[in-house]
Amino acid sequence: MQLLRSSIVLRWMLAALGVVITLSICQELARPTTTDLISTGTAEATLRRAVPILLAGLGGIWAERAGVVNIGLEGMMVLGTWFGAWGALEFGPWWGLVIGVTGGALGGLLHAVATVGFGVDHIVSGVAVNILAPAMARFLSGEVFAERSGGGITQSPRVDSVGNLDLPFLSGGDLLGWGTPDLLSWFVDKNWLLISDIAAVLSGITNSLSWASLIALTLIPLSVFILWRTPFGLRIRASGEHPVAADSLGVSVYQMKFIAVVVSGALAGFGGAFIAIEQTGVYREGQVQGRGFIGLATVIFGNWQPVGALLGSLLFGFADALQLRDRTAVHALLLLVGAALVALALRALMRGKHSSAAILVCASAAVLWWYAATEEVAGELPPITPHLVTLLVLVFATSRLRMPAANGLRYRRGQE
Amino acid sequence: MSIRRVALALAAPVCAFAFSIGLSSLVLMAFGTNPMDAWTEMLSYGTRLETFVETGNRATPLYLAGIAVAIGFRMNLFNIGVEGQYVLAALLAASAGAAVDLPPILHVILIMVVAMTVGSAFAGIAGYLKVSRGVHEVISTIMLNAVALAAVGFLLRSWLLDKNDTTLNMMTPEIPPSGQFPHLNSLVETFTREITRGRQLWGFMLVALAVGVLFYAFLNRTRAGFDLRATGLNPFAAEASGVDPAATVVRTMLLSGAVAGLIGLPEVLGQAHRYDLGFTRGLGFTGIAVALVGRNHPGGIAVAALLFGWLDSSAPILDVVGDAPREIVSILQGVVVLAAVVAYEVVNRIRRVAEARDAATAMQHPTETTDRSVS
Numbered sequence: 001m002q003l004l005r006s007s008i009v010l011r012w013m014l015a016a017l018g019v020v021i022t023l024s025i026c027q028e029l030a031r032p033t034t035t036d037l038i039s040t041g042t043a044e045a046t047l048r049r050a051v052p053i054l055l056a057g058l059g060g061i062w063a064e065r066a067g068v069v070n071i072g073l074e075g076m077m078v079l080g081t082w083f084g085a086w087g088a089l090e091f092g093p094w095w096g097l098v099i100g101v102t103g104g105a106l107g108g109l110l111h112a113v114a115t116v117g118f119g120v121d122h123i124v125s126g127v128a129v130n131i132l133a134p135a136m137a138r139f140l141s142g143e144v145f146a147e148r149s150g151g152g153i154t155q156s157p158r159v160d161s162v163g164n165l166d167l168p169f170l171s172g173g174d175l176l177g178w179g180t181p182d183l184l185s186w187f188v189d190k191n192w193l194l195i196s197d198i199a200a201v202l203s204g205i206t207n208s209l210s211w212a213s214l215i216a217l218t219l220i221p222l223s224v225f226i227l228w229r230t231p232f233g234l235r236i237r238a239s240g241e242h243p244v245a246a247d248s249l250g251v252s253v254y255q256m257k258f259i260a261v262v263v264s265g266a267l268a269g270f271g272g273a274f275i276a277i278e279q280t281g282v283y284r285e286g287q288v289q290g291r292g293f294i295g296l297a298t299v300i301f302g303n304w305q306p307v308g309a310l311l312g313s314l315l316f317g318f319a320d321a322l323q324l325r326d327r328t329a330v331h332a333l334l335l336l337v338g339a340a341l342v343a344l345a346l347r348a349l350m351r352g353k354h355s356s357a358a359i360l361v362c363a364s365a366a367v368l369w370w371y372a373a374t375e376e377v378a379g380e381l382p383p384i385t386p387h388l389v390t391l392l393v394l395v396f397a398t399s400r401l402r403m404p405a406a407n408g409l410r411y412r413r414g415q416e
Numbered sequence: 417m418s419i420r421r422v423a424l425a426l427a428a429p430v431c432a433f434a435f436s437i438g439l440s441s442l443v444l445m446a447f448g449t450n451p452m453d454a455w456t457e458m459l460s461y462g463t464r465l466e467t468f469v470e471t472g473n474r475a476t477p478l479y480l481a482g483i484a485v486a487i488g489f490r491m492n493l494f495n496i497g498v499e500g501q502y503v504l505a506a507l508l509a510a511s512a513g514a515a516v517d518l519p520p521i522l523h524v525i526l527i528m529v530v531a532m533t534v535g536s537a538f539a540g541i542a543g544y545l546k547v548s549r550g551v552h553e554v555i556s557t558i559m560l561n562a563v564a565l566a567a568v569g570f571l572l573r574s575w576l577l578d579k580n581d582t583t584l585n586m587m588t589p590e591i592p593p594s595g596q597f598p599h600l601n602s603l604v605e606t607f608t609r610e611i612t613r614g615r616q617l618w619g620f621m622l623v624a625l626a627v628g629v630l631f632y633a634f635l636n637r638t639r640a641g642f643d644l645r646a647t648g649l650n651p652f653a654a655e656a657s658g659v660d661p662a663a664t665v666v667r668t669m670l671l672s673g674a675v676a677g678l679i680g681l682p683e684v685l686g687q688a689h690r691y692d693l694g695f696t697r698g699l700g701f702t703g704i705a706v707a708l709v710g711r712n713h714p715g716g717i718a719v720a721a722l723l724f725g726w727l728d729s730s731a732p733i734l735d736v737v738g739d740a741p742r743e744i745v746s747i748l749q750g751v752v753v754l755a756a757v758v759a760y761e762v763v764n765r766i767r768r769v770a771e772a773r774d775a776a777t778a779m780q781h782p783t784e785t786t787d788r789s790v791s
Binding site (some may be wrong): 069071110114118119120121123124125127128129130131132133134135136138139142143153290293296297300378380381383384387388390391394395 | 443447494496545549551554555556558559560562563566567569570574701702704705708741743744746747749750751753754757758761762765
């Protein structure tokens with residue numbers, strides 16, 4: 001128990017194990033209708049779908065930690081998709097990512113100039129960015145992509161991805177020209193209860209992992225380090241918590257906010273470029289599909305913490321991946337929701353909250369009945385799970401969320 | 417003093433528009449087109465009677481959308497969910513209209529009531545969540561937008577489809593003639609020539625005008641409207657003087673949603689007479705732009721809606737003539753929004769500084785009209 005309290009890493013690993021076990025049990029119950037609830041393919045797709053949301057979420061955290069609400073994330077992602085695809089087409093996929101990041105950063109700069117420079121309301125400016133960005137993308141597509149073969153006003157020609165990486169030994173990647181054995185797949189093929197499932201998840205993560213995903217994942221510890229372990233990060237957070245106090249201590253609040261919002265746009269742009277280059281291999285109008293908003297939701301969902309945003313994005317990526325791969329698996333997911341509700345009810349009971357426990361039991365009964373009574377879930381439901389989950393979290397867990405104290409407030413130097 | 421106020425108020429939108437035209441011209445020049453050709457082409461096509469009719473038709477829903485957003489904005493409540501509210505309302509109202517048989521005027525009123533109730537109820541969720549659970553309305557309305565659009569897809573596909581329809585275009589049954597809104601062509605034609613090309617000026621424009629007048633009267637002539645404005649200007653002062661903030665939030669959201677419910681009706685009642693896949697979406701977001709450019713004032717929103725409507729209806733000529741891509745107009749609109757909000761902010765600051773200076777001079781050089789000179 002002592003060890004458990006002291007090690008955050010261990011706790012997270014145990015939590016992850018818990019998730020895998022639950023999924024595994026649900027999978028056994030749902031066989032043979034679906035085998036996709038927990039599999040290498042699902043894990044891989046989950047990660048791929050989660051990365052853009054994660055990047056948008058990180059972008060949101062950077063901006064909001066500095067006290068600027070950024071609902072322009074969506075528009076900045078749109079800029080990222082266009083500039084990413086254009087860069088990839090013109091100079092190759094790696095440059096595509098770089099140019100996509102730059103495009104998003106330009107959107108961030110616009111938001112920063114309006115909100116920090118001119119003191120425009122953050123929501124208003126964000127809405128304006130969201131209106132301007134798709135218009136720009138459409139105009140530029142008409143000018144640039146329309147004259148190329150396979151391209152048009154709403155679409156770019158196909159672009160290459162940056163390539164994937166198989167980890168040596170774990171997923172059979174090459175090491176100095178030597179094809180290492182694929183250990184995880186070996187475990188998966190054994191079909192051992194639980195062990196094979198864990199192997200499948202790990203294999204899905206390590207197998208043909210996009211280099212861009214790897215970079216995105218390293219941005220989480222990097223953001224944590226910069227924001228919480230460096231003087232610069234402290235200044236950024238101070239600007240979001242109490243700008244007047246920060247200013248009195250000599251922090252250049254405007255500069256901090258500017259940098260944070262531009263970084264926010266750059267991260268969103270990376271997310272957009274990832275969608276265009278890695279996920280679909282093409283720029284298509286409307287392909288961001290509100291992921292910027294979902295990223296914003298993970299910011300709240302994750303309590304303004306990068307790791308929280310990762311969890312949120314994985315959850316939403318999972319819902320997205322399942323729906324893409326196997327509609328019947330989504331139906332099996334109801335079982336999971338029912339189980340989760342039972343667990344929550346037990347917890348409420350242990351804490352003596354009888355009325356909450358009763359509500360949760362009723363809800364779980366309803367969900368389980370839904371599972372038993374139907375064959376398939378309406379196709380419209382899975383895409384909106386992130387939105388519903390966010391609403392539920394906001395409704396039931398607001399008291400546990402704490403946003404930066406001066407978030408969203410207009411700050412003018414020298415005015416209280 | 418008041419002349420300066422008016423000049424400042426007008427300077428902002430004019431400057432913003434001029435700046436946007438300039439920037440769009442630069443963009444066009446950067447891509448090797450002569451902007452003057454494009455603008456003159458748009459002007460000459462845009463001043464024809466048919467384009468004006470089209471402008472009116474496009475401006476009507478935009479105006480309603482702008483008012484719906486502005487109702488919230490006036491008390492610093494951001495109803496980003498107008499988009500979801502109006503699409504859901506249009507679908508349910510169109511279905512309700514097709515399901516019943518009523519005498520002409522009653523039928524239209526019923527459809528409008530259904531639309532307003534649906535929009536109101538859906539917006540009310542966000543209002544309720546804000547006052548009861550402290551959920552910020554921006555987040556909840558964004559999330560509810562997705563929920564509404566998914567609900568529209570599901571309802572249309574599984575329950576509200578036209579059973580007799582043989583085409584694959586998903587649509588609700590047609591609303592009978594008693595539930596259709598008459599057009600205003602004959603009214604316009606008494607003053608001008610005949611409107612050609614089968615264009616019809618939607619009569620719903622009159623409803624939109626009435627909504628604008630009611631909005632103005634509500635804000636300036638009623639207690640509830642005063643509460644709303646007071647809360648927007650200074651929530652603490654408003655609460656101290658007896659305004660119930662929770663009730664005002666819920667009431668404002670309900671009202672905003674009710675107007676949002678009407679946005680889809682010009683099209684449903686005036687032209688399509690049903691909800692189908694061709695239904696215009698995205699007006700909720702453009703409505704935000706219109707409200708921002710129009711400064712949340714019923715008159716300003718009208719100007720903004722007409723401007724956006726005119727730009728949209730005269731842009732297609734650019735593709736026909738081939739001077740410039742019509743998408744330049746979308747850029748123009750986007751830049752106008754951003755430039756306008758920045759310009760208003762700057763003007764606000766100039767005004768505040770000027771007022772402070774005036775107050776300071778008044779303090780230093782007391783004139784005979786002030787009490788200070790007497791004492």
